[in-house]
Amino acid sequence: MATIRDATPADAGAIAAVQVASWRAAYRGLLPDEVLAGLSVPGLTQMWTGRFAASPPRSSVVVACAGEAIVGFASGGPPESPDDRADPNLADVYTLYLDPAHWDRGIGAQLHDAVLARLAGHGFTHAGLWVLAGNERALRFYLRNGWTDTGRDPGSTGARRGWSCTSGGCSGTWMPAEALGGRWNLHERHSREHRS
Ligand SMILES: CC(C)(COP(=O)(O)OP(=O)(O)OC[C@H]1O[C@@H](n2cnc3c(N)ncnc32)[C@H](O)[C@@H]1OP(=O)(O)O)[C@@H](O)C(=O)NCCC(=O)NCCS
Numbered sequence: 001m002a003t004i005r006d007a008t009p010a011d012a013g014a015i016a017a018v019q020v021a022s023w024r025a026a027y028r029g030l031l032p033d034e035v036l037a038g039l040s041v042p043g044l045t046q047m048w049t050g051r052f053a054a055s056p057p058r059s060s061v062v063v064a065c066a067g068e069a070i071v072g073f074a075s076g077g078p079p080e081s082p083d084d085r086a087d088p089n090l091a092d093v094y095t096l097y098l099d100p101a102h103w104d105r106g107i108g109a110q111l112h113d114a115v116l117a118r119l120a121g122h123g124f125t126h127a128g129l130w131v132l133a134g135n136e137r138a139l140r141f142y143l144r145n146g147w148t149d150t151g152r153d154p155g156s157t158g159a160r161r162g163w164s165c166t167s168g169g170c171s172g173t174w175m176p177a178e179a180l181g182g183r184w185n186l187h188e189r190h191s192r193e194h195r196s
Pocket of ligand 1: 001022102135
């Protein structure tokens with residue numbers, strides 16, 4: 001088991017390092033090798049630093065610590081899809097990533113419960129999330145933890161979350177589906193809903 005706490009701006013670098021390690025382990029074969037090779041801890045550190053500075057409303061980031069070391073994190077807040085924002089009670093779980101050396105110890109479940117508790121504290125009553133097609137470990141995890149497969153395809157919203165990756169790092173932005181040119185579809189096969 002790990003200790004769970006709210007993240008602070010000083011955690012940005014450790015969160016970025018976990019994210020890169022987790023992506024490279026979980027998304028090998030699911031995303032192009034050059035995307036995974038191009039992930040940059042400094043670039044993502046900058047992205048997380050910006051996120052903490054912006055301090056978006058009704059949003060939380062939690063980290064899991066083994067001793068002093070951050071081994072996982074989760075985040076959530078208002079839905080990323082503009083369409084979903086019409087429901088003020090609906091949140092998104094944006095991220096849930098563990099360092100692969102710490103998978104299968106129940107820490108993912110701890111982070112999951114903590115981020116949902118934070119979202120409930122922000123007044124949300126239910127949540128959605130997107131899972132990369134083929135990420136079977138995560139799909140199993142979410143099904144075990146009370147999520148329902150709604151079968152929704154994010155393409156139906158007219159936008160997909162695309163990622164631009166350069167040697168400077170990766171950043172996620174919403175863009176029209178056609179802007180991705182079909183080269184890679186990072187997301188997302190299913191939407192899940194969680195009601196407590
Ligand atoms: C998906 C992910 C967050 C799940 O985290 P996890 O800690 O591995 O998952 P769990 O908490 O469910 O633990 C997995 C198993 O270990 C078991 N376990 C092992 N030791 C345990 C312990 N000490 N206490 C509790 N459970 C333990 C759990 O019971 C569970 O068993 P089960 O599969 O038979 O139910 C993690 O695998 C991960 O980071 N994956 C890569 C990133 C990713 O895909 N994220 C999702 C993006 S949408």
